[in-house]
Amino acid sequence: MHDPCPLPSEHAVLRACTEGVVSSDEGFDRLYSLYAGPVLAWLRLRVSHAAADDLFQEVWGIFLRRWRNWQHSPAMDDPDAKPVLSFLYRTSHFVLKAFQRRERVMESLEDAANTTLEPGAIARTIDFGRCLALAKKVCSHDELEVLVAKLAGVPAREIARTFDVTEAVVDHRYRDAIARVRRRLRIETPAPRRTREGHAKN
Amino acid sequence: MRRIKHDLEGQLAREFTALSSALQRGLRESPRVWGSQPLGAAAMCVELEEVRRAWEDLRRAPDFARDSDQMMTSQWTLRDLTSHVASWAREFRLEVEFTLRGQEVPYEIYFDPHLGPAEWNHARVAERREQKLNDILYEIDAETRRMQELVLRASPERLLTEMKFGPVVGPERRPLFRTLAELAAGRCFHDRHHLTRIAARHDPLQHRC
Numbered sequence: 028m029h030d031p032c033p034l035p036s037e038h039a040v041l042r043a044c045t046e047g048v049v050s051s052d053e054g055f056d057r058l059y060s061l062y063a064g065p066v067l068a069w070l071r072l073r074v075s076h077a078a079a080d081d082l083f084q085e086v087w088g089i090f091l092r093r094w095r096n097w098q099h100s101p102a103m104d105d106p107d108a109k110p111v112l113s114f115l116y117r118t119s120h121f122v123l124k125a126f127q128r129r130e131r132v133m134e135s136l137e138d139a140a141n142t143t144l145e146p147g148a149i150a151r152t153i154d155f156g157r158c159l160a161l162a163k164k165v166c167s168h169d170e171l172e173v174l175v176a177k178l179a180g181v182p183a184r185e186i187a188r189t190f191d192v193t194e195a196v197v198d199h200r201y202r203d204a205i206a207r208v209r210r211r212l213r214i215e216t217p218a219p220r221r222t223r224e225g226h227a228k229n
Numbered sequence: 230m231r232r233i234k235h236d237l238e239g240q241l242a243r244e245f246t247a248l249s250s251a252l253q254r255g256l257r258e259s260p261r262v263w264g265s266q267p268l269g270a271a272a273m274c275v276e277l278e279e280v281r282r283a284w285e286d287l288r289r290a291p292d293f294a295r296d297s298d299q300m301m302t303s304q305w306t307l308r309d310l311t312s313h314v315a316s317w318a319r320e321f322r323l324e325v326e327f328t329l330r331g332q333e334v335p336y337e338i339y340f341d342p343h344l345g346p347a348e349w350n351h352a353r354v355a356e357r358r359e360q361k362l363n364d365i366l367y368e369i370d371a372e373t374r375r376m377q378e379l380v381l382r383a384s385p386e387r388l389l390t391e392m393k394f395g396p397v398v399g400p401e402r403r404p405l406f407r408t409l410a411e412l413a414a415g416r417c418f419h420d421r422h423h424l425t426r427i428a429a430r431h432d433p434l435q436h437r438c
Contacts, residue, residue, distance in 0.1 A: 056259045064253030068245060071252070087260035089272045121274040121377075128270075128381050156244030158237065178245035188282065209237050
């Protein structure tokens with residue numbers, strides 16, 4: 028599978044903290060520099076701008092609490108492990124789940140015409156880039172969860188555990204998401220017509 | 230556009246990276262300055278997930294089931310100790326269910342001031358003595374997932390409202406009042422306490438306890 032992860036390794040930060048080269052606070056700040064963007068991107072692809080910002084604080088608040096009691100183990104040194112990114116991913120998963128539960132309760136209590144999950148509203152507040160916006164529009168909930176995780180470099184094993192499915196299912200959902208976006212791209216951008224001389228004509 | 234169609238995965242990755250970088254640039258202060266926040270439902274679920282995964286790792290560890298009759302305390306085998314955790318996992322979940330229904334727990338679990346709930350503990354372990362270790366571990370897994378669902382279902386106010394729970398302490402049978410959040414945290418603490426002991430004998434668990 029194509030590895031889209033463009034991010035530098037978290038292992039250097041963890042190692043520096045374990046060896047006492049940097050303080051725990053500095054280590055936390057470095058991890059924040061590394062992963063705050065992807066975490067906020069995950070959330071903004073799923074909920075409204077304002078809600079995402081609140082949930083973002085919750086995710087990092089939970090991680091901060093965890094970080095203060097972080098215990099490193101040799102298993103975490105596996106280059107594929109990415110324990111911090113994995114923790115942030117499953118924390119985001121639960122934070123989103125709790126948020127969506129609260130939203131459903133609120134919607135049942137009042138007529139929430141202005142739901143925060145309305146895709147158009149999200150698209151108006153942030154520019155995702157054309158393909159990401161299409162993915163947001165055409166992928167199912169499960170496919171989008173897997174897609175954004177894969178784009179951020181979350182290990183497939185971690186995605187599988189978070190959703191209690193096999194890695195094969197994760198791969199299947201990822202492939203389905205890509206196929207959906209590809210199909211929609213074909214519909215929205217038909218191949219250029221050719222003239223008799225063989226030149227492209229728009 | 231043809232290039233995008235050809236390398237859609239690469240294009241999605243580039244767009245995600247661009248989005249992440251743009252968002253990252255907009256963030257200034259470290260979350261360390263926000264200060265500590267009260268434990269919400271999601272935080273509790275994350276804690277519960279950590280212990281659930283620790284038990285899952287244990288279940289998958291090679292040779293673990295083979296050691297089920299190994300003595301862990303002067304009285305309890307590994308299976309007994311796991312049964313003890315399972316019985317409290319079930320009890321915590323039952324008490325949370327009563328709380329969410331707005332009911333007090335309609336029975337008492339006696340805690341001796343020195344011995345704790347020894348009688349209750351031994352009775353619950355005895356109930357599971359015929360079960361296989363794997364089945365007991367699956368019970369813990371199922372109870373943890375149910376607890377997560379219950380916590381997610383609770384309103385933020387309910388999570389932080391003190392309720393009377395099942396345990397009563399000493400001859401005067403003093404009731405214990407706890408919030409649902411404390412109960413969930415107590416469940417995790419109890420699991421970790423026993424996982425630590427088991428982990429000392431099973432390396433795969435070391436990183437989670």
